[in-house]
Amino acid sequence: MRVALNARILQAPRTGIGQYVAELASALLGEQGLELSLFHGWGWSSELPAAAVPGYSRLSPWLRRVPGAYQARRWLEQRRFDQGRHAAIDLYHEPSLWPLEFDGPTVMTLHDLTHLHYPTTQPAARLKEIERRLGAGMAQARVILTDSQFVADEAQDYFGLPRDRFVVAPLGAAPRFHPRKxxxxxxxxxxxxxxxxxxxxxxxxxxxxxxxxxxxxxxxxxxxxxxxxxxxxxxxxxxxxxxxxxxxxxxxxxxxxxxxxxxxxxxxxxxxxxxxxxxxxxxxxxxxxxxxxxxxxxxxxxxxxxxxxxxxxxxxxxxxxxxxxxxxxxxxxxxxxxxxxxxxxxxxxxxxxxTLFSWGRCARITARAYRQAMGG
Structure with missing residues (x-):
């Protein structure tokens, strides 16, 4: 199975979703029968970037100030996504709120519904884009991954989607987090x-x-x-x-x-x-x-x-x-x-x-969700 994972967020300093993408991608490499391609927003790679791209942090203020900046960036990313797929892709995994357009099976990760509960924590332009794109993304995804049962339950209630569209894949702790003397x-x-x-x-x-x-x-x-x-x-x-x-x-x-x-x-x-x-x-x-x-x-x-x-x-x-x-x-x-x-x-x-949580377990559940989305 050839899977495209949107890893654009790895260009930024790695907070929650960035850590998710990095750790999940590393763990998925151990899944047999799965070939992973990472889309970095402007191109493709089979390897994780070692650090944030210099200057990325200057993009967010620009996005907030320039009218239509989110839409323009998305248009460019969509073109790069379409043009850069030299090899065929069986499935597309979007780890954030708005999947790119893809004519095959899509899996999406919904980490939370912060924009509903705390809309003031989002810049106005980003909030508008979430509200415009999220519903379509949820409809596009054959399987919606969540980090917790709590998010799966509230998303089912809010969007009125059937329970079998959701798969809970709890996160893990990276090996660097361990007891130290x-x-x-x-x-x-x-x-x-x-x-x-x-x-x-x-x-x-x-x-x-x-x-x-x-x-x-x-x-x-x-x-x-x-x-x-x-x-x-x-x-x-x-x-x-x-x-x-x-x-x-x-x-x-x-x-x-x-x-x-x-x-x-x-x-x-x-x-x-x-x-x-x-x-x-x-x-x-x-x-x-x-x-x-x-x-x-x-x-x-x-x-x-x-x-x-x-x-x-x-x-x-x-x-x-x-x-x-x-x-x-x-x-x-x-x-x-x-x-x-x-x-x-x-x-x-x-x-x-x-000990109840691991990235290996998260990757195994995610791989099963891929197979579910493919109809297997």
């Missing part, structure tokens, strides 16, 4: 002025849906001595409407107890996750919540909200709080700092829960 981390963490187990970590793009303001407020309520001993680190790119965080973030940064790290290379992020006392993930909506799984696989306890798909991922290993409960989050953070017995129990529960 303090001695393995000390040297690299020392460069950041950190010690293993001596900080709390948030991972996520700075945008309203991630609810990072709650983490900042809860951390500010910890005793002064604990804030000094366990600073709060935030790793992630600037997102849409980041400006709403400016006041609270500036106060937190000025206190010296919060550090904004920005986007980090894969290995650096994996080290920070493994070395954290806990991952604090108060998101209001996730189609999966990959940082939660990555933290558990690293032996790092997680504090998270009981929202959307996240309980499917964390299961009994999660320390759950309400999305608006700043005092509940403060208590959960405090307990993981002060109660070593509770911390160890959460660590072991997280490691056990993480």
């Amino acid at each position: 303090p001695a393995e981390l000390e040297h690299d963490l020392a460069r950041h002025g950190l010690q293993p187990g001596g900080y709390l970590l948030c991972v996520g793009t700075l945008e309203p849906r991630k609810n990072l303001a709650l983490a900042l407020q809860a951390h500010a309520l910890l005793p002064e001595t604990l804030r000094q001993r366990y600073p709060l680190l935030i790793a992630g790119m600037a997102g849409w409407e980041q400006g709403q965080f400016d006041e609270i973030l500036c106060r937190a940064l000025a206190s010296g107890h919060v550090r904004l790290l920005g986007y980090l290379p894969d290995e650096q992020l994996a080290q920070l996750v493994a070395g954290a006392r806990a991952l604090v993930f108060p998101s209001r909506y996730e189609g999966f919540g990959l940082p939660v799984l990555e933290a558990m696989a690293s032996g790092t306890p997680v504090v998270l909200t009981r929202c959307s798909a996240m309980p499917e991922v964390a299961g009994p290993a999660g320390n759950y709080v309400e999305a608006d409960d700043v005092h509940g989050l403060r208590h959960a953070m405090l307990r993981l700092i002060e109660d070593d017995g509770h911390w160890r129990a959460c660590r072991e529960a997280g490691l056990a829960q993480a």
